[in-house]
Amino acid sequence: MSLIQVTNAAFRYDGKEVVSGLNFSVNDCDYLCIVGENGSGKSTLVKGLLGLKTPHSGTITLGEGLTARQIGYLPQQKESQRDFPASVQEVVLSGTLNSLGFLPFYTRAQKKNALLQIERVGLLPQKNAAYSELSGGQQQRVLLARALAATQKLLILDEPIASLDPVAAAEMYRLIEEINRNHGVTVIMVSHDPHAAAHEATSVLHLDNRQLFYGSSADYRKSEIGKRFLGGESR
Amino acid sequence: MIDVIREMLSYPFLVRALTVGLLVALCASLLGVSLVLKRFSMIGDGLSHVGFGALAIASVAGIAPLYLAIPVCIAASFLLLRMSESTRIKGDAAIAMLSAGALAIGVMVVSMTTGMNTDVYNYMFGSILSLSAADATLSIVLSGVVLVLFVLFYPRLFAVTFDESFSRATGIPTRAYNAALATLASVTVVLGMRMMGALLISSLIIFPVLTAMRIGKRYLSVTLLSAGVAIAGFLIGMLVSYVYEAPSGASIVCVNIVLFVLFAIAGAIKNAVTKK
Numbered sequence: 376m377s378l379i380q381v382t383n384a385a386f387r388y389d390g391k392e393v394v395s396g397l398n399f400s401v402n403d404c405d406y407l408c409i410v411g412e413n414g415s416g417k418s419t420l421v422k423g424l425l426g427l428k429t430p431h432s433g434t435i436t437l438g439e440g441l442t443a444r445q446i447g448y449l450p451q452q453k454e455s456q457r458d459f460p461a462s463v464q465e466v467v468l469s470g471t472l473n474s475l476g477f478l479p480f481y482t483r484a485q486k487k488n489a490l491l492q493i494e495r496v497g498l499l500p501q502k503n504a505a506y507s508e509l510s511g512g513q514q515q516r517v518l519l520a521r522a523l524a525a526t527q528k529l530l531i532l533d534e535p536i537a538s539l540d541p542v543a544a545a546e547m548y549r550l551i552e553e554i555n556r557n558h559g560v561t562v563i564m565v566s567h568d569p570h571a572a573a574h575e576a577t578s579v580l581h582l583d584n585r586q587l588f589y590g591s592s593a594d595y596r597k598s599e600i601g602k603r604f605l606g607g608e609s610r
Numbered sequence: 611m612i613d614v615i616r617e618m619l620s621y622p623f624l625v626r627a628l629t630v631g632l633l634v635a636l637c638a639s640l641l642g643v644s645l646v647l648k649r650f651s652m653i654g655d656g657l658s659h660v661g662f663g664a665l666a667i668a669s670v671a672g673i674a675p676l677y678l679a680i681p682v683c684i685a686a687s688f689l690l691l692r693m694s695e696s697t698r699i700k701g702d703a704a705i706a707m708l709s710a711g712a713l714a715i716g717v718m719v720v721s722m723t724t725g726m727n728t729d730v731y732n733y734m735f736g737s738i739l740s741l742s743a744a745d746a747t748l749s750i751v752l753s754g755v756v757l758v759l760f761v762l763f764y765p766r767l768f769a770v771t772f773d774e775s776f777s778r779a780t781g782i783p784t785r786a787y788n789a790a791l792a793t794l795a796s797v798t799v800v801l802g803m804r805m806m807g808a809l810l811i812s813s814l815i816i817f818p819v820l821t822a823m824r825i826g827k828r829y830l831s832v833t834l835l836s837a838g839v840a841i842a843g844f845l846i847g848m849l850v851s852y853v854y855e856a857p858s859g860a861s862i863v864c865v866n867i868v869l870f871v872l873f874a875i876a877g878a879i880k881n882a883v884t885k886k
Contacts, residue, residue, distance in 0.1 A: 425779045443781075450775035459647060459772055462828040469769040473780040479762045505827030525780055 377402045384433035386419045393419045396585045406555045406562045408576035415582045417565045444473045447526030451533045458507045470524030492520040512543025532564045569605045626746045627738035633753035634802035639818035639840030640760050641795050643833050644771045646819045652705045653690045654812040657799040659709035660686040662808035665733050666716035670723045679800045687792035736807030736859030749801045756794050806859040817866040824877035
């Protein structure tokens, strides 16, 4: 059984259909990239996958013992977050909240897990640094570590490289790939970046209020819709 | 100096006011960390005005002020929260409208019945004499509850304050937390209002955090510094108020302004040193 199975799903907002005809599945260790214009239904689908919005019709089934709370989520960063007073450790530790249960405070195991994730994104020397004093790329890596602290199986990344400079973006892609390949974490990434869809991910889902394409990224590069979206970039 | 403090402590009503005020200032500063960082500062201000309206009506109707003002403020806090979250109406403008409206209704009710008397003046600018022994007990119990809840929910409060989208995805009911935060803020505002005055109570929520953030860069240090600043500001303010026979609320706010400036200078120096 796959990790996520989406069958004929459609989502509505205020009675208006936002995205429909969704049929795809995500298997263990996949790296799926969801692409599409603004307002094409990407964020709505992410909410559906996280269990924050129920599909109006069709189903989303989580398999292999996965629950929506065990998904590591990297939301789009808000401007107000950038100068938030918090240390790297405090932020990453908050990722382990889903395993806190009814306990009021973090356990030693959770603190250890947080440190491990900080190490995985290469920020161990900065673990006590103030989040607000890090660069944009480093901040994004902190949020990636927080998402990793919440999951062992599946990461959902919403525009992880938006507002990053090319060097930081490349570093972020490298990290995501490493996490996917070497640590066996399934990745679903929402992106504007055609490069990500064609070259980083293993499969692609292209949305425009309905499902335009779903398949491997190699097929996507050859497809009509893929060629158009990738423009001069695909060869 | 010590003689003055000893003299202050010899008045039972002052001891009562100091105890309640200290607890309320502490609660306000802790809740303030979340409220200010979540951009909810205006809610505190709105609540104090609604509280004034409720107190004015209670005093006219002869109801014990706290028993009317606390539920009314809690109800108003939900409304204010909805307003600030709503993207359709301009949240900040709506809050300002509600504040002014509640204040005006309070003034109208009082002036048409008993007339503008010292009670109203006290609600506006605060008086430490207005606290009865029963009120003090209630205040101590409620602020105790606020403090205990704050400590028990500290990790979750951090998560909700830092990133609502992420918290929601991890299964934290963020709306419930916002509502709880607004409720606790209402209780704190009402309790502190009669000492600080409706026009000044929101400063207890806002000043200590902003002061703490001049120096603190981590959440825990900002929280602890904020509590420390609130306690220091309150005690020094009360001392100033006693020595110079000034209104307590205004004295506390003025001390807080001085603390803010001092922290801002210290923060600037700290930044300059670490950058070199």
